[in-house]
Amino acid sequence: MREVYVLGIGQTVFGKHEEKTPNDLGAAAALAAFKDAEISPKEMQTAYCGSIFGPATVVQATLIRLGISKIPMYTVENACASGSSAVHLLFKDIAYGVCDVGLAFGVESLSTHHRKFGKALIGIEGDLQAKLSLTMPSFFAALCNRLMEERGAKLEDICYPSIKNHKNGVTNPYSQYKKEFTFQEIMNSPMIANPITTLQCCPQSDGAAAVILCSKETYKKLNKKTHRPAVKLAASVISVGGPEDSSYDPLALETNIRGAADACEMAGIEASKDIDVVEMHDAFSGEELSAYEMLGLCPPGEGVEFARSGAAALGGRCPVNPSGGLLSMGHPLGASGVRVVIDTARQLWGEAGANQVDGAKVGMAQMLGGVLTGIESPVVAGIQILTK
Amino acid sequence: MSNQVVFHAGALEKEGDTLVQIGFRCDHCGKTSFPVSELCPFCSFEKGVKTRLSNEGTLFSYSITRVPVGPYKPPIIAGYIDLPEGVRVFGKIQADIEVVRTGMRLRMETGVLWTEKDGTEVVGYYYVPCENKNGGKES
Numbered sequence: 001m002r003e004v005y006v007l008g009i010g011q012t013v014f015g016k017h018e019e020k021t022p023n024d025l026g027a028a029a030a031l032a033a034f035k036d037a038e039i040s041p042k043e044m045q046t047a048y049c050g051s052i053f054g055p056a057t058v059v060q061a062t063l064i065r066l067g068i069s070k071i072p073m074y075t076v077e078n079a080c081a082s083g084s085s086a087v088h089l090l091f092k093d094i095a096y097g098v099c100d101v102g103l104a105f106g107v108e109s110l111s112t113h114h115r116k117f118g119k120a121l122i123g124i125e126g127d128l129q130a131k132l133s134l135t136m137p138s139f140f141a142a143l144c145n146r147l148m149e150e151r152g153a154k155l156e157d158i159c160y161p162s163i164k165n166h167k168n169g170v171t172n173p174y175s176q177y178k179k180e181f182t183f184q185e186i187m188n189s190p191m192i193a194n195p196i197t198t199l200q201c202c203p204q205s206d207g208a209a210a211v212i213l214c215s216k217e218t219y220k221k222l223n224k225k226t227h228r229p230a231v232k233l234a235a236s237v238i239s240v241g242g243p244e245d246s247s248y249d250p251l252a253l254e255t256n257i258r259g260a261a262d263a264c265e266m267a268g269i270e271a272s273k274d275i276d277v278v279e280m281h282d283a284f285s286g287e288e289l290s291a292y293e294m295l296g297l298c299p300p301g302e303g304v305e306f307a308r309s310g311a312a313a314l315g316g317r318c319p320v321n322p323s324g325g326l327l328s329m330g331h332p333l334g335a336s337g338v339r340v341v342i343d344t345a346r347q348l349w350g351e352a353g354a355n356q357v358d359g360a361k362v363g364m365a366q367m368l369g370g371v372l373t374g375i376e377s378p379v380v381a382g383i384q385i386l387t388k
Numbered sequence: 389m390s391n392q393v394v395f396h397a398g399a400l401e402k403e404g405d406t407l408v409q410i411g412f413r414c415d416h417c418g419k420t421s422f423p424v425s426e427l428c429p430f431c432s433f434e435k436g437v438k439t440r441l442s443n444e445g446t447l448f449s450y451s452i453t454r455v456p457v458g459p460y461k462p463p464i465i466a467g468y469i470d471l472p473e474g475v476r477v478f479g480k481i482q483a484d485i486e487v488v489r490t491g492m493r494l495r496m497e498t499g500v501l502w503t504e505k506d507g508t509e510v511v512g513y514y515y516v517p518c519e520n521k522n523g524g525k526e527s
Contacts, residue, residue: 121455123457131396131458132512133458133464133466138457139451142467149490243419246448246470373423374422
């Protein structure tokens with residue numbers, strides 16, 4: 001396998017862009033990535049776009065606006081790991097020598113989606129359990145109940161990632177929210193599914209993010225940002241859950257555990273020792289709390305203690321979501337899997353400003369999504385490890 | 389009599405006068421799956437027997453949703469119920485919120501889940517507490 005390098009990144013501000021189409025958002029993020037890399041879009045040999053709600057052919061409609069055509073391009077859907085999957089497929093193309101340089105971007109306009117289908121909790125269309133009221137909040141509310149029963153988490157622990165991430169988001173120029181919240185304010189916000197309140201949920205967002213990846217030889221040829229340390233995508237894994245039976249425990253979700261372990265092995269690192277920063281899927285505050293142990297940042301069963309020790313905060317042993325995460329940054333579904341990769345690259349380049357993790361050398365970007373009948377849910381994780 | 393349909397194809401089958409959940413027990417791996425799919429979801433084997441699932445199970449985990457979801461009005465109590473066959477089923481729970489707790493015994497019942505605008509009644513399963521003393525609204 002060949003080494004894969006990050007050549008440039010770009011994104012829109014995440015938030016409400018009701019006047020913009022998905023193609024507008026995607027083109028803005030992709031253009032920002034080309035300007036960041038200081039290269040022509042004509043250099044691209046392939047392109048992938050992650051998006052859940054489209055529209056169809058969003059990748060071609062977006063990229064023709066930048067003069068990109070006549071190359072293989074694909075739109076990929078993989079729940080909240082759609083953007084991760086776009087990055088992963090581009091990574092594979094470059095690692096295995098299919099091409100030397102390409103673009104992965106992700107885009108979502110939930111404003112557009114809501115105009116068409118109304119604003120409501122989203123269940124998977126046609127799924128048996130969704131017809132019986134299963135939604136992402138109800139799934140993660142059940143997970144929070146298990147965190148309290150099995151891990152001794154208090155409501156303060158469940159809310160901690162939301163408090164931390166909203167604080168981080170205040171200084172992120174791309175963040176949807178720029179406001180801190182106290183435990184009491186979070187618990188006083190409207191209840192969605194006990195114990196999950198509105199401020200423990202990520203907002204619904206519009207936005208796009210893009211990354212240009214390339215081989216080592218192409219990096220040497222095209223890289224204009226010579227002041228930046230070279231950042232590699234050292235591992236990329238998409239892991240999917242198995243059939244569900246009554247032995248399954250969402251606190252030990254195999255997609256997260258196996259995905260993280262496989263990615264660490266591929267990158268030749270040890271999660272608890274080597275990872276300096278994590279950007280991950282915190283669609284719900286309790287979800288982040290449950291993930292620390294699954295991603296290998298601490299031993300199994302010790303995630304609550306990991307949080308209480310301050311390890312996940314900026315200045316801690318392994319800051320998690322120093323960007324503000326989905327909770328504060330926002331969550332344009334297809335874009336987030338790309339956004340976690342580019343925020344991790346920013347950290348390794350030392351370009352994260354007030355949100356910088358000092359001396360970050362190794363970072364993990366993770367996404368998780370989809371709750372379905374008959375499969376250990378959430379059903380798909382995307383995990384990438386970046387190193388310098 | 390109003391028109392009735394089952395909420396999801398294959399989720400319930402008629403057995404005499406009652407509707408029951410039918411799973412599939414694989415001849416190869418021995419695992420039971422629900423609903424019945426083309427091949428065993430655990431081992432992809434084709435041969436096995438259709439088997440009626442137990443009516444009673446244990447609540448693995450649950451949630452109480454406080455906003456409307458599709459046709460359902462809040463509060464919506466729902467959870468994952470573990471059956472003796474090793475199957476985990478998701479369903480709504482009809483009970484007083486105060487009595488719902490992890491590990492409680494629940495029994496499946498069937499009835500109208502919602503009514504479509506044209507009057508069609510959509511029938512499905514839901515769960516009630518096994519013991520009256522736990523406050524279950526048993527019919």
